Amino acid sequence: MPHPTQIVSALADPARLALYARVVGAGPGGVPAEEVRGGGARERKRLARLADAGLVREDGDRVVAEPEVFAAALEEQRPVDRDPVDSLFHDGRLTSLPVRRELRHRVFGRVTERFFAPGAKYTEKQVNAALLSCCDDPSSMRRHLVDGGYLVRNDEGSVYQRAAGS
Incomplete structure (x- = not known):
């Protein structure tokens, strides 16, 4: 064709x-x-x-x-089976957080995979710095990732790491 x-x-x-x-x-x-x-x-x-x-x-x-x-x-x-999550990012930055829960969780999964290695430990400052490269509000994104079970925080709240299975 x-x-x-x-x-x-x-x-x-x-x-x-x-x-x-x-x-x-x-x-x-x-x-x-x-x-x-x-x-x-x-x-x-x-x-x-x-x-x-x-x-x-x-x-x-x-x-x-x-x-x-x-x-x-x-x-x-036409792109075949384009991932709708791709359309939410422009030049590597999240342009909007979707309202639909399923899509929102896929965005969180994408961000987690992109910035946080399994088993690695990060300070809050490191987490915020990484998230700042993809979104305007890294603190909110960090909270979403913790609340959604993508990142876990130690008891003191000073060390973060990628949750098992995410």
């Missing part, structure tokens, strides 16, 4: 765009191929470029449009 830029590039030339419009305007039956080929070498070259981009095809003695190429090209460009 052609890349969207290949499709746009094929239609960027006014003469190719006019040829494509003529084929599309003719409806599902298209236009006679001989009518297009009879336009000379330049017209044949335009037709070849449109065909290479998947916009038209020769069907026997006719040239017909392939309008489904647009949807197919877009579908191919």
Whole structure:
């Protein structure tokens, strides 16, 4: 399937765009191929470029449009199974904390995995410094991680570490 830029590039030339419009305007039956080929070498070259981009095809003695190429090209460009958590981060920083509990917990899990190694111990200052690199309110995020069971604090509250299984 052609890349969207290949499709746009094929239609960027006014003469190719006019040829494509003529084929599309003719409806599902298209236009006679001989009518297009009879336009000379330049017209044949335009037709070849449109065909290479998947916009038209020769069907026997006719040239017909392939309008489904647009949807197919877009579908191919969509990320497959994109993680919704990814959309909440921009340049590594959390842009908003989701309201939905499940998504919120996935964000907490992502932050925990990214900044805190299993078994390592961190002071509150180290935790805040790490969290500051991904969010504007590291103290709130630290509390969310502790309350959610992602980080555990020692009895004195001075040492943090990643909770087992998180």
